[in-house]
Amino acid sequence: MNTSVTSIKLVLLGEAAVGKSSIVLRFVSNDFAENKEPTIGAAFLTQRVTINEHTVKFEIWDTAGQERFASLAPMYYRNAQAALVVYDVTKPQSFIKARHWVKELHEQASKDIIIALVGNKIDMLQEGGERKVAREEGEKLAEEKGLLFFETSAKTGENVNDVFLGIGEKIPLKTAEEQNSASNERESNNQRVDLNAANDGTSANSACSC
Amino acid sequence: MSFFDSLRQKAPFLDKLADSFTPTLTRDEKFRLKYKLPANENILEDTNAEVSFATSIKDGKGHSDRVNNKGRKTAYVYSGRLFLTPHFLVFRDAFDHSSCVLILNISTIKRVERSPSESYEFALLVTLYTGAKVLIQFIGIRYRSEQFCDKLKLNLKENIPNAKTLPAFLETSYSEFLIAKNILGKKDITVPRAGLGQHFKYPGNPTMVKEKAKLRLWFDYFRENGRNLAVVQTPMFRKLIRIGVPNRMRGEIWELCSGAMYMRYANSGEYERILNENAGKTSQAIDEIEKDLKRSLPEYSAYQTEEGIQRLRNVLTAYSWKNPDVGYCQAMNIVVAGFLIFMSEEQAFWCLCNLCDIYVPGYYSKTMYGTLLDQRVFESFVEDRMPVLWEYILQHDIQLSVVSLPWFLSLFFTSMPLEYAVRIMDIFFMNGSITLFQVALAVLKINADDILQADDDGMFIAIIKHYFQTLGQSAHPDSSDIKYRQITKFQELLVTAFKEFSVISEEMAMHARHKYEKGIFQNIETFMKRTQLRHMPKTFNLSSDDLSNIYDMFYQSIETYKISMGTGSSNMGFEVFIQFLSKFCDSCRPCEKDKDPAFRKQKRNFLQRLFDNWDSAHIGELTLNDVVTGLDKLVTVDLLQAINYFFSLYDTDGDGELHREEVLQLSEGLLLLTEPWKSGRYVDLLTKKRIEDDIAENIIKESGGEIATMNQIELPTGVTIDEEKYKVEQAERYLKAASNFLQRSFEYAKAVDLAEEVNLIDLSDDEGEEKRTVKQKQLESIKANAALDPTHPKVIDLPTFRMIILADETYELFFSNTLRSSVHVDEHVNIDNKNKVLRSMFDGILADGKRVAEQVRRRVDSVATRSSIASVESTPTAAASSITTKEEKYDDLDDFTSEHQPENEELLQSSWFEIDDANETSTKAIQERSFEPLSANSSEEKSNLIEFEA
């Protein structure tokens, strides 16, 4: 086993049908499919990549597309170290939604979460599709809010890996080690005072804490 | 209308109760829930009775009735309770309420006759369409039994039109087909149209699932115990379900157990109608459905064909029209795809209705509160039953819901291979949603050892996935005992779920739901609020706190909308709008003047104007965004904008000019808006300043002009102000402003021809109450006169309007401050308290000692030279007793805002009570009346042998 593996819990958020699941599929299996099962609740996938001779394991949470599932999202971005907020460059409404998710993450997720803003489906621009969200708009939002910014196509694969690599580079290895020791501490804590731990854990891990 | 809706209408204060997810059910509701009867099936009569059955089936030749040779069955006599509802006769045994349960739709009754009974005074012999007979022996007071019979008779008569639809309905029943084919010998009979499985094969291998043997068992059961709309459920019925319903029978059994069959029978044609009426329409739900059609059980061959897809589309869209509150939720596509393998579209449609209403309420709602709640309940069960596993899951930060959420939401349909998922569904429809918890717990329990090795979500998911894929394999492959080896994982799952976890009961789930619902609802509400506030239009004058406050008040006002459940319309109608504004706009609060019909009408006119102006989509309803945008304009800090906005309210054609009629309306609006100050309920800044000045002067006077530093200023304490005086002054100022406004409007109007200019009475001199009312009347007649002249068109444009407003100190202040600060968007208003009254206004002025002190100093600085101080008309007195008397008197006169508002609301609501009460008594009266002649008749009719014949 690789001794220095950094795990990154990453969550994808964004309006329905902007291509979240497709981006994940492209990243994890380098594939693209038109008809996939809809995501019920959330899907979980993992992918390992090597960044600067260090192995990073992405634990990816792909959230459901339909609007009403949004109230389940807090279950999944809880504890996330990174997030992709995805929009569709041909759908202005999806950019508004993206703004919302960025705010939501900044207010509700862990403080030092790393967020990448991703404008997807740029392949459609070559095929005569009309761009509705200017690159500059995305860049501006990213700059204002301190986000990484990418424009991608899950269909052609353009830029998809760069998104994840970008995030991997942003997460310092030190953090990973600290994290390990932190989680070790937590475990031993739990063993020591198990009564309290059970109680604390219940509320902290509540699937419904949204 | 649902029970809670009607309750809510009767008593809005019961809303809190209706908010609860687990309300206390009435007897009728419990009864309906238990037997899955449609919403209007209330218990009309119930009695103790003994019931026995005789099966009689016409033979192939169809000549005579022949008692089945298992006629000994009639020897079983069940004692229990019999219930009568409008369309059902329900019997359950007294022993365990499940040894013998008869659910009989009265359409199946052919004949009711009095039975010659030796041992019982009163017995009825009921003959069904099948020829089967039910002997009912009543226990209890004679006249009650008579009453029961009479009611039954009445129901049967009223039901005759329904009963005519029975034969057609029975043609859709597979059980009926089985009997007809095998007993009545009708070989040419066509198989009823059922699920896609008919043509596309049912899941699972027919020999492996012992389809034929199972069908035979059901055939025997139906022959002896009846079927579909007239069935006796015995422990055998449930046993047959537990061993797995044969595929051909499955649709009907699901339909029967879920009560969907009763819905389909009671609402025949409704499904078609919904589809036809909405053909070609589009909606968000339909768009979402379209996206998912190809992604619903795609591995089942029918869903790769247009036929399968079309059926799925029909059922999902029909439901989205039937229940727009839910519309379409992902996972419904999967569930319905599962249903449609075994059911016709219409069957699946009603099954979906009952699934959403009875089995898993809130799972698919707009907020999915039921899903969130049950996940929490599930976790609490895991914690309780498997503490070690739960501890491990917590420590490793494994997200349990990632696997369990789809189990509940898509009823295991995508989690397990179809042939197993449908077996779970068999039990689910029989036992209810608790089945999901039992199976879910069993899955974790069986895999606990493996899960305890998993150290992340990925491994956890993989373990579960692998388990479901190998359900058909031996649970104990390494056992030396062959019998043991033959037990499949699926069998093991059933045993664990329904034996070991049978202790997990519906009551436990309800209890847990009750415990967690508050937290869940709160979470949903804060999440919804956060989300919605982020999507607000940009505001210039409202802060984010204001917005949050407006959000709360907005939804508090719309009582029918349940944020956490996502049900009801979230838009605001005009009547609610009036109530809404009256909570925090001083000009819109209920007041004494509301008693004047003319004033009330003006108020409504103005509010209607405002409402229409805010109604951006012109739908006669306001969205939250409309309200926010509107309020933002109303409270603008920019004087000119405020004036412009008011002008634009009246310039409805937007040509920048107001015509005579519009000017008059505008002045009416101004009068209305300024009424609270005119009547002295509130004080504006000018009055406030006057008071401060007077106090300051008084202090200076009393100190004999010896104040040199701030520290020396003694603030007045316990001082009382001559309120009446300031009120009169203020009222006059406002009247004058109004009169000036009108005068100037017509003076400066373009195309002026004020030939018949009315003598405007000077309102400025100091006069008493009486004269003021006279003047008020004169003012109104001025208006009337000016309006009377249609021959000389006059218009006012915006600049003129602005000039006129700015020329008047009071109106200028009104637009720059008074109006804005009278709209209290910043205060959290609870529905039933807190209205600012004049008393507190004056108190506020006194309490604000610093400002007074500053006044004093300014005076000292500037007026120090002036030796003689203008006499202060009313000398403030410090007598405490005078304060109290004043207060009392004051309260009598003026405190109507706080005192009368609740009364007002009561008045508004009382009409509801009256109407409802009236209704209730009248229906009661009708019921009683209908009883009377019947019970009177029945004793005489005793000799009648045939009570009913269809």
Ligand SMILES: Nc1nc2c(ncn2[C@@H]2O[C@H](COP(=O)(O)OP(=O)(O)O)[C@@H](O)[C@H]2O)c(=O)[nH]1
């Ligand atoms: N042309 C194009 N289509 C895409 C791209 N990514 C996703 N799609 C399509 O967009 C639709 C929605 O994709 P999906 O991944 O399910 O979106 P999600 O709801 O955000 O998970 C599917 O039909 C995809 O095939 C892309 O980069 N280019």
Ligand SMILES: [Mg+2]
């Ligand atoms: Mg997706």
